[in-house]
Structure formats: C-alpha cells, structure tokens
Amino acid sequence: MAVYTEVNDEELERFLKRYAIGELMSFKGIAEGVENTNYMLHTTKGSFILTLYEKRVDTADLPFFLGLMEHLAGRGVSCPLPVRDRDGNNLNELCGRTAALITFLEGFCIRRPQAVHCAELGDALARFHLAGDGFALARPNALGPSGWPPLFQSFADQADDVANGLHDEIAAEIGWLSRNWPRALPDGIIHADLFPDNVFFIADKLSGVIDFYFACNDFLSYDLAICLNAWCFEADYSFNVTKARALLKAYGEVRALTDAERAAMPVLARGAALRFLLTRCYDWLNTPPGAIVRPHDPVAYLRRLRFHQRVSSIAEYGYETS
Amino acid sequence: MAVYTEVNDEELERFLKRYAIGELMSFKGIAEGVENTNYMLHTTKGSFILTLYEKRVDTADLPFFLGLMEHLAGRGVSCPLPVRDRDGNNLNELCGRTAALITFLEGFCIRRPQAVHCAELGDALARFHLAGDGFALARPNALGPSGWPPLFQSFADQADDVANGLHDEIAAEIGWLSRNWPRALPDGIIHADLFPDNVFFIADKLSGVIDFYFACNDFLSYDLAICLNAWCFEADYSFNVTKARALLKAYGEVRALTDAERAAMPVLARGAALRFLLTRCYDWLNTPPGAIVRPHDPVAYLRRLRFHQRVSSIAEYGYETS
Numbered sequence: 225m226a227v228y229t230e231v232n233d234e235e236l237e238r239f240l241k242r243y244a245i246g247e248l249m250s251f252k253g254i255a256e257g258v259e260n261t262n263y264m265l266h267t268t269k270g271s272f273i274l275t276l277y278e279k280r281v282d283t284a285d286l287p288f289f290l291g292l293m294e295h296l297a298g299r300g301v302s303c304p305l306p307v308r309d310r311d312g313n314n315l316n317e318l319c320g321r322t323a324a325l326i327t328f329l330e331g332f333c334i335r336r337p338q339a340v341h342c343a344e345l346g347d348a349l350a351r352f353h354l355a356g357d358g359f360a361l362a363r364p365n366a367l368g369p370s371g372w373p374p375l376f377q378s379f380a381d382q383a384d385d386v387a388n389g390l391h392d393e394i395a396a397e398i399g400w401l402s403r404n405w406p407r408a409l410p411d412g413i414i415h416a417d418l419f420p421d422n423v424f425f426i427a428d429k430l431s432g433v434i435d436f437y438f439a440c441n442d443f444l445s446y447d448l449a450i451c452l453n454a455w456c457f458e459a460d461y462s463f464n465v466t467k468a469r470a471l472l473k474a475y476g477e478v479r480a481l482t483d484a485e486r487a488a489m490p491v492l493a494r495g496a497a498l499r500f501l502l503t504r505c506y507d508w509l510n511t512p513p514g515a516i517v518r519p520h521d522p523v524a525y526l527r528r529l530r531f532h533q534r535v536s537s538i539a540e541y542g543y544e545t546s
Numbered sequence: 547m548a549v550y551t552e553v554n555d556e557e558l559e560r561f562l563k564r565y566a567i568g569e570l571m572s573f574k575g576i577a578e579g580v581e582n583t584n585y586m587l588h589t590t591k592g593s594f595i596l597t598l599y600e601k602r603v604d605t606a607d608l609p610f611f612l613g614l615m616e617h618l619a620g621r622g623v624s625c626p627l628p629v630r631d632r633d634g635n636n637l638n639e640l641c642g643r644t645a646a647l648i649t650f651l652e653g654f655c656i657r658r659p660q661a662v663h664c665a666e667l668g669d670a671l672a673r674f675h676l677a678g679d680g681f682a683l684a685r686p687n688a689l690g691p692s693g694w695p696p697l698f699q700s701f702a703d704q705a706d707d708v709a710n711g712l713h714d715e716i717a718a719e720i721g722w723l724s725r726n727w728p729r730a731l732p733d734g735i736i737h738a739d740l741f742p743d744n745v746f747f748i749a750d751k752l753s754g755v756i757d758f759y760f761a762c763n764d765f766l767s768y769d770l771a772i773c774l775n776a777w778c779f780e781a782d783y784s785f786n787v788t789k790a791r792a793l794l795k796a797y798g799e800v801r802a803l804t805d806a807e808r809a810a811m812p813v814l815a816r817g818a819a820l821r822f823l824l825t826r827c828y829d830w831l832n833t834p835p836g837a838i839v840r841p842h843d844p845v846a847y848l849r850r851l852r853f854h855q856r857v858s859s860i861a862e863y864g865y866e867t868s
Contacts, residue, residue, distance in 0.1 A: 226548070227577045232657040249652040249748055252586055255549040255575035264574055264586065266652060271588070330571040330588060335554040426571055 227253035229261045229276045229319050236263075236274075239318045242309035243325060245269050257435075261321070264328065271328035273304065276321040281437075283315075283322045288361045289436045290314045290324055292413060299355035302348075302432040304329050331424025331431030339470040342455050344430035345423060346474030349415070349451060352433065353444045353479055356413030365416065365440040367499050369405050372398050375502045382509050386522050394501070397529065401495055406443065406488040414447035415439055419454045445485040448475055449492035452541060453500065453528050461527040469542030476543075489538040497532055501525035549575035551583045551598045551641050558585075558596075561640045564631040565647060567591050579757075583643070586650065593650035595626065598643040603759075605637075605644045610683045611758045612636045612646055614735060621677035624670075624754040626651050653746025653753030661792040664777050666752035667745060668796030671737070671773060674755065675766045675801055678735030687738065687762040689821050691727050694720050697824045704831050708844050716823070719851065723817055728765065728810040736769035737761055741776045767807040770797055771814035774863060775822065775850050783849040791864030798865075811860040819854055823847035 230253075231239075240248055246269030254273075256262045261276040277283060290306040294314070297305040304326040306314040315324055334341055365371070376383075376394055383391040415422075417438035424431045448471075456468040475481075481489075504522035511519045535541065552575075553561075562570055568591035576595075578584045583598040599605060612628040616636070619627040626648040628636040637646055656663055687693070698705075698716055705713040737744075739760035746753045770793075778790040797803070803811075826844035833841045857863065 233654055234657060247749060248654070250650075250654050250746070252574075253577035254586070255577055264576070266593070328572075332555055332570070332572050335556060424572070427569060 226255065227261050227263075228278050229321055231261075231263060231274075231276070231319055235319055239316065239323070240267075240325075242311070242313075242316060243307055244310060245272060245307060245325070265325075272307065273326050273328055274318075274323060275326065276318060276323045278321065285363065285437075286315055286322060286324070288363045289439060291361055292356070292359055292439055293326070293436055295359045296352065296355050301352055301355045302329070302430070303436070304432070304434060329424060329432040329434060331426050333421045333423060334425050335420070337420050337455055337467070339464075339467045340428050341420075341423075341425060341430070342467040343470040343474040344425070344428070345418070345451060345455060346448075346471040346476075347478055348423070348430050348433060349418065349447060350475045350478035352415060353412055353447065359413055363440045365414075365442040367416070367438070367503065368440075368442055368446075369401060369495065372401075372498060372502060375506060379506050379509050383505060386505050386508055387526060390505070390526070393526075394498070394505075397494070397498055397533075401491070401498065404491050405495065406484065406491065409443040409445055409485055409488060410482060411441060411443050413439060414442045414444060416442065416447060416450065418447065418451055443485075443488075443492065444479075445481065445488065446492050446496065448472070449489060449496040450499075452489075452493050453496045453525070456541075457524075457528055457531075461524065461531075463531055465540075465542040469544070472538070472541060472543045481538075481543075486538045486543065489541060489543070490532055490535040493532040493535065493541075494529060497525050497529035501529055548577065549583050549585075550600050551643055553583075553585060553596075553598070553641055557641055561638065561645070562589075562647075564633070564635075564638060565629055566632060567594060567629060567647070587647075594629065595648050595650055596640075596645060597648065598640060598645045600643065607685065607759075608637055608644060608646070610685045611761060613683055614678070614681055614761055615648070615758055617681045618674065618677050623674055623677045624651070624752070625758070626754070626756060651746060651754040651756060653748050655743045655745060656747050657742070659742050659777055659789070661786075661789045662750050663742075663745075663747060663752070664773075664789040665792040665796040666747070666750070667740070667773060667777060668770075668793040668798075669800055670745070670752050670755060671740065671769060672797045672800030674737060675734055675769065681735055685762045687736075687764040689738070689760070689825065690762075690764055690768075691723060691817065694723070694820060694824060697828060701828050701831050705827060708827050708830055709848060712827070712848070715848070716820070716827075719816070719820055719855075723813070723820065726813050727817065728806065728813065731765040731767055731807055731810060732804060733763060733765050735761060736764045736766060738764065738769060738772065740769065740773055765807075765810075765814070766801075767803065767810065768814050768818065770794070770803075771811060771818040772821075774811075774815050775818045775847070778863075779846075779850055779853075783846065783853075785853055787862075787864040791866070794860070794863060794865045803860075803865075808860045808865065811863060811865070812854055812857040815854040815857065815863075816851060819847050819851035823851055 246267040249266040251263050251265045254262050254264050259280050263274040265272040307325045308314050422435040504520050507519040568589040571588040573585050573587045576584050576586050581602050585596040587594040629647040630636050744757040826842050829841040
C-alpha cells in the first residue's frame with residue numbers, strides 16, 4: 225500500500241530505454257500491493273505498470289509468475305502482459321530492485337460482488353485452468369496441505385489469543401484433512417488467491433485477473449474451492465448459495481467437473497478455509513500494532529471452515545447436475 | 547504521499563454519476579501530495595485526477611484555487627482543468643471529504659533541472675502572470691512579509707536547535723526586510739510554490755504547472771524570486787548563474803521587468819529564501835521522528851539567504867539588459 229522505493233525521472237528514463245514502449249509521458253507511484261512498489265506509466269504507446277519487487281519477495285519465483293502471465297495472455301486470458309525488453313528479458317534491475325514492466329489492465333475490483341460477478345468469475349477461472357495447460361514451468365503450492373502443519377506450529381502456542389479453543393480446533397481439522405484430502409484430482413496451474421481484489425470488472429463484465437504471486441501447481445478444483453470461500457459469503461458470514469450456484473454453473477459450462485472433483489468439493493472447501501485461517505492467524509499475531517496494513521480478521525475464515533464442516537455434498541453449494 | 551481516505555467502487559461510481567466524463571475504466575490511489583488523497587482515473591473519455599481534501603486543508607480557499615485553474619486553463623496556461631458536474635459545480639462531497647475532479651496532465655517533474663528547463667519555466671511563469679489578469683477572486687499571501695514575524699515567533703525559542711545562532715540571524719533578517727521590502731511593484735496572481743516538483747516536462751518541453759494551493763495575490767516578481775531560489779542552486783548550495791540567466795531571459799521575453807522590479811530582485815530573493823527557511827524550520831521542529839514525510843532541510847534556505855545578502859543587483863543573477 226505504499227511506494228517503498230522512490231524512482232526519479234533520470235533512473236526511470238534510463239531503465240525505459242531498454243524497452244520499445246514509446247516516449248514516457250507521465251509516471252505516478254500507486255498505492256497498490258502490500259509488498260511491492262508500483263508505478264503507473266503513460267507512454268506514447270499506452271499505459272503500463274512498473275513493479276519493483278521489494279526484499280520480501282523471492283526473486284527466484286519471478287520467472288514462473290511472469291512466464292505464466294505471458295503464457296496465459298498468449299492464450300486469451302485477460303491478464304497483464306509482461307513486456308520484454310529489446311533483448312527479450314522481462315526482468316531488469318532498477319534502483320537496486322528487480323523490476324518488471326507489464327501492460328496496464330483497465331478495470332477495477334468490486335467491493336461487494338453479486339451473482340452476476342460470480343458467474344463471470346466462474347467462466348474466467350475455467351478458461352484460466354484450460355489455458356494453463358502446457359505451461360513449461362512448475363511451482364509447488366507452499367500453502368497446500370503439507371505446508372499447513374509447519375505454518376500452524378509457528379503460532380500454535382498463541383492460537384487461543386485469536387479465539388478461544390482455536391488451537392484444538394485447528395489441530396483437529398489438520399488431522400481430519402490429512403486423512404481425507406483427495407489423493408488425485410485433475411491438476412494444473414492454479415491462481416490460488418483469486419479474491420475479489422484480484423479480479424477487475426468494467427460495467428459488470430470481468431475485464432481481467434491480476435496478482436499471480438501465489439500461482440502454483442495444484443488441483444484445479446481447489447482453486448474453485450478458494451473462490452467459493454472468497455466470493456460466496458456475506459459480511460455476516462452467511463453463505464450465499466445464489467452466488468455459489470452462479471460460480472459453479474459458469475465454471476462447469478467451460479470445464480466440466482469430474483465425478484471425483486464434485487465429490488471432493490466439501491473437503492477442498494474446508495482445506496481452502498483452513499489455508500486462509502492459518503495465514504490470517506499468522507498475520508494477525510505477527511503484525512505490530514499501528515502497522516500501516518491492518519491484518520484481515522481470521523474469524524471470517526474460522527466461520528467459513530465451520531460452515532463447510534457441515535456440508536456433505538456439492539449440491540449444498542448450489543451445484544446442479546445438468 | 548498516501549491514500550488517507552479509501553474510496554470503493556460503489557462510492558466512486560455514485561460520485562461520478564454527477565459528471566459527464568464517460569464510463570469508469572479504472573482507478574488507482576496515487577502516492578502524490580502530502581496533505582490530500584489523490585486517485586487517478588481512466589474513463590472512456592480520458593484520464594482524470596480525483597482529489598479528496600483532507601482535514602488540514604481550509605475548504606474555504608478551494609473556490610479560489612479551482613477557479614484560478616479554470617481561469618488560467620481558459621487562457622492557454624497548461625494546467626489541470628477542474629471538471630464541472632452537470633449542475634456546474636466543481637466541488638462535491640465524497641466519503642465525508644470535499645472532493646474535486648480535474649483533468650490529468652501528462653508530464654513528470656525533473657529531479658535535476660538544467661538551463662533548458664529554467665528557460666521553459668521562465669516563459670511559462672511570465673505567461674502565467676499575464677493570464678492571471680482579470681481573475682475575479684483574490685487571496686492574500688499568508689506567507690508574505692506580514693506573516694513572517696508570527697511564524698518566526700511560533701518556533702523562535704527552538705530556532706537555535708536547527709542551527710547555531712539561527713535565532714538572531716532570522717530576527718535580523720526580518721528586521722532588515724521590513725525596512726527594505728518594496729512598497730509597490732506590479733502585482734497579480736502568483737503561484738508562490740513553483741518548485742521543480744510542481745512543473746511537468748515531456749522531453750525537455752514544459753507540459754504543465756500543477757499544485758495551486760499556495761497561489762495568492764502578491765508582487766509578480768516575487769514569484770520569479772521564488773523560482774530563482776528553487777531552480778538555480780545546486781545540491782552543494784552553489785548558485786548556477788547559467789540557469790538563472792536562462793530563467794530571467796525567458797521570463798523577460800514574455801513580460802518585461804520594470805526598472806523597479808529589477809532593482810528589487812535581490813531584496814525579493816532574500817524574502818523568498820527567508821519564507822522557505824521559516825516554513826522549513828517550523829516543519830523541521832514540528833515533525834515527529836519517524837513520520838512518513840521527512841521534512842526538508844532548512845539549512846538549504848539559510849545558505850541561499852546568505853547568498854542573496856551579498857547580491858547587490860539583478861545583474862549578479864545573470865540578468866542582461868537587452
């Protein structure tokens with residue numbers, strides 16, 4: 225949410241000489257992204273985002289993320305396209321940071337998505353999954369089932385500071401999921417963080433997907449389970465089955481769920497709720513008071529988890545067999 | 547340098563319905579301005595800046611500032627144009643703040659201006675002064691000579707914390723200036739804060755002037771004296787007469803300085819240096835340690851003041867009688 229690294233006109237113009245993107249017209253630091261510095265650029269050839277990766281980011285993963293965006297954009301997914309310089313590189317150094325230039329994507333995120341937006345999302349997610357096929361690089365999901373026990377251990381002794389009895393509740397859920405997690409489902413590249421902040425709309429039409437920095441290889445249907453969590457609950461934690469129905473239906477029209485995927489959906493949804501419960505607990509307990517970025521409330525995901533624990537079939541999410 | 551007030555899509559779309567600026571395509575909070583929240587908008591009709599005036603700003607002055615921008619833009623000065631809504635208003639409320647929408651001005655500020663930029667500046671400043679003629683509203687200069695003694699008094703007992711002997715040096719200068727300040731010179735609307743951050747260039751051509759929030763009525767040549775201070779000294783405090791010559795020459799080609807203005811220039815330059823010395827001392831002494839916005843070093847203006855004290859004629863600033 226801040227410009228961590230100030231770039232001046234001289235440094236920027238020297239950097240931009242590497243790229244064939246026309247003459248610089250303006251640049252503004254934008255308050256976007258929690259971890260990186262972002263500038264918005266206008267040139268005579270269009271609008272671009274310049275990202276400087278700050279120190280928390282593992283630059284070893286950047287070729288995967290940028291390569292994926294290029295792969296997806298080349299297959300018709302509406303997402304920012306990394307711009308390659310005259311030598312073919314999509315990463316360069318600027319002000320001591322690794323930096324990338326990507327095309328600017330018009331659109332803006334919707335604070336309170338409705339069913340119409342969930343349908344757009346389902347359609348786009350399925351196309352994203354199909355388009356990911358054939359991408360040459362791979363990246364394990366560090367926040368998948370094998371990552372949950374060590375993440376939990378890192379704050380287990382403070383878990384009850386977040387909510388009474390939370391330690392035992394998480395421990396039991398990790399145990400249950402380790403016994404019930406599906407062994408094999410159709411897999412591929414997933415976005416893994418497709419919250420409403422990462423999806424742009426213009427006039428209720430999805431205009432693009434951003435923020436690929438959690439993308440990885442995992443079960444495709446797990447991505448859908450993340451979206452069920454992120455898009456289909458109201459502020460009072462109630463589940464909105466109309467939104468979920470719209471999401472699942474639109475997804476299925478582009479990529480039909482297999483029997484195994486449908487059967488696994490309640491388990492996957494529990495896993496997705498747990499994954500965000502864990503990271504939110506961690507951030508909640510490790511954010512110093514008065515920090516600029518306020519951590520999200522973990523309780524929202526505890527409530528979702530408890531909801532999914534009572535779900536026994538995908539039909540309860542509004543899924544209709546056609 | 548921050549987004550103090552977060553605006554969401556619903557609030558923004560409701561606000562924008564008042565204006566005939568097309569459909570919203572995107573909006574980004576930008577890290578611009580110290581006191582206000584700014585968003586950059588793309589619509590189907592162009593790019594705009596949305597400013598939410600935060601509590602430190604006296605909204606009673608806004609009609610002057612916005613009216614001035616409209617007056618100047620209408621007379622060919624390249625500056626942002628406030629957009630009027632369908633009812634003719636250029637100010638509305640958004641998220642509990644007074645807000646204005648202005649056209650986006652392409653260009654960016656130059657960290658190290660050269661003589662070519664100073665010439666562009668001189669030309670633009672003179673045109674600005676001519677275009678200000680006939681503007682219906684007036685605003686006294688709160689940071690003019692009558693404002694210096696009370697501003698100094700507000701930190702006088704800490705002045706020596708900034709630099710040894712500074713208290714006596716400022717007191718003496720205020721006394722000298724009160725005896726030597728010109729009584730009458732051509733006056734009108736001045737920008738009063740035309741630092742390099744407030745002037746945009748594209749490929750060494752001045753593309754526009756921004757930030758009118760210090761504009762007021764005062765001697766026109768005092769504005770030129772501010773620019774001499776802000777544009778013609780190097781980082782080591784040395785005076786660059788080549789830049790000053792370019793500034794004065796280009797100014798004079800559009801608006802000839804009167805004999806009285808030329809004679810007064812060293813006094814005006816001392817006053818301008820003192821004005822920024824005073825506000826920088828105040829900010830230096832009143833900024834809590836660790837604040838996001840680091841105050842500017844007052845010493846830079848103490849050094850400028852001492853330089854001007856040794857100047858006896860405008861010729862020493864590189865001015866050439868044609």
